[in-house]
Amino acid sequence: MSTASWPAAVAPPTGPRFRWPAGFGTRFAICIDTEEEFDWNAAFDRQATAVTAIRALPAMHRRFADRGVPLTYLTDYPVASTPEAADTIARLLEDGVSAVGAHLHPWVTPPxxxxxxxxHSFAGNLSPALEGxxxxxxxxxxxxxFGRLPRMFRAGRYGMGPSTLGLLAERGYVIDSSMRSGFxxxxxxxxxxxxxxxxxxxxxxxxxxxxxxxxxxWLGAMRAGGAALYDLFDRLPRGRGVASRLGLLDRIALTPEEMPLAEALRAIDRAVADGVELxxxxxxSPTIVPGMTPYVRNAEDLARFYAWWDAVLDRLDHHGVRPASEADLVAAATTAPLAVAA
Known part of the structure; x- marks a missing residue:
């Protein structure tokens, strides 16, 4: 399937549901956008390349390692090109199951x-030559x-464009995770x-x-309406909030950032019931340091962040949903047959 024909700022094409290898089961992956710190409310700044939050990764990594959960660090240029940050992550990869992938923030990546x-913060809006x-x-x-080329990619700001997937394929990538369902x-x-x-x-x-x-x-009595109905509610005064309070429609992304625990647990239940296999x-990554993102502002928020994960991992375990490493995902992607070219 080619993406060269879809215009920027609209919908990329999708394909038939992937058939996971026999025995893969229902799994979950945790892929961390591992990036520099910047002011989320300010204009994009090419000089904002500090990566001090990486120092907090080892403590966070141990929490997941103690639960037997591998992490995939989708790493951007300021992190990968800073020796201290790269060395910190490289030591985490010594667990033998965690991995690095790539995360492109174009405004802080040369040329x-x-x-x-x-x-231009969406790399897919750049020329193919510059994006490449x-x-x-x-x-x-x-x-x-890290001594290896990345095999998994996520565009910063989910900013893929008409040429992105082709450029990734040319560079040997196996997995893309740039599409944010429902957004x-x-x-x-x-x-x-x-x-x-x-x-x-x-x-x-x-x-x-x-x-x-x-x-x-999508949760609620009107969940079948999905994104179209969600957009309709947005056109009404306080429509989305009213729809949520009435139990009509909620959009829940699987992230601890702005997603309340109770809704996240319901979303996991629903995804498993819907047969979502991954x-x-x-x-x-800066979220684990209070004050660096809007999602964790203080120590209390950070405690809630980790409590969110404890409860979520318990719920996944309850459903028998096992973790998948980057190697598991790449193996599945490379053993299953490719699609027929469009």
């Missing part, structure tokens, strides 16, 4: 040829820092994922990549 702007050059710089930094970023010049479901599918030229959408679950969780 710096574009004007820094909100539309930034992917090359990122891949080289990861190879230098739309066209108001900022980004892509529209409202039509994307939670099931994995083949994507890119000839289905060369396995697309793992970030899991988003529940794809995410969060941003």
């Amino acid at each position: 710096h040829e574009e004007v820094v702007s909100r539309p 050059a930034k992917l090359d710089a990122l891949g080289a930094a990861i190879e230098a820092g 739309c970023y066209t108001g900022e010049g980004g892509p529209d994922f409202r039509h994307v479901g939670n099931h994995a599918f083949r994507a890119g030229p000839g289905g060369a990549l396995l697309e793992l959408p970030l899991t988003t679950v 529940l794809n969780f995410s969060f941003h």
Whole structure:
């Protein structure tokens, strides 16, 4: 399937539901956007490249390791190119099950040829040549820092574009996880994922990549209406809030960032009941340091963050949902047959 024909700022194509290998079962993955710190309320800044939050990763990593949960660190250029940060993560990978992938923030990744702007924060809005050059710089930094080229990718701000999947395939990537099911970023010049479901599918030229959408679950009496109904409620005064309070419709992404625990647990129950075979969780690495993102502002918020994960992991265990490492996902992607080229 080729993506070269879909215009920027609209919907990328999807494909038939991926058939996971026999015995894969229902699994979950935790892929962390491992990135620099910046002011989320300010304009994008090419000079904002500090990565001090990486020092907090070992304590966080131990919590998941104690539960037998591998992590995939989707690492961006400022992290991979900073020796202290890369060394910190490299030591975490010594557990033998965690891994690094790639995460592209174009405004802090060379070559710096574009004007820094909100539309250009979506790498898919750059020319294919410049997007490819930034992917090359990122891949080289990861190879230098970790001794291997990345196989899994997520676009920063979910900012994939018409050329992204083809560029990834050319560079040997196996998995993309840039599509955020049920969300739309066209108001900022980004892509529209409202039509994307939670099931994995083949994507890119000839289905060369396995697309793992970030899991988003619709809850409520009107959940079948999904994104279209959610948008309709948004056009009404306080419509989404009213719909949520009345139990009509909620959009729950599998992330501890802004997603209350009770709703997250219900979303896990629903995803398992819906037969979603890979529940794809995410969060941003600076969130584990109070004050660096809007999601964890103080010590109490951080305690709630970890309590969220404890309860979520308990619920997954209750359902018999096992963790999947990056190696598990790559093995599944590379043993299953490719799609027929469109």
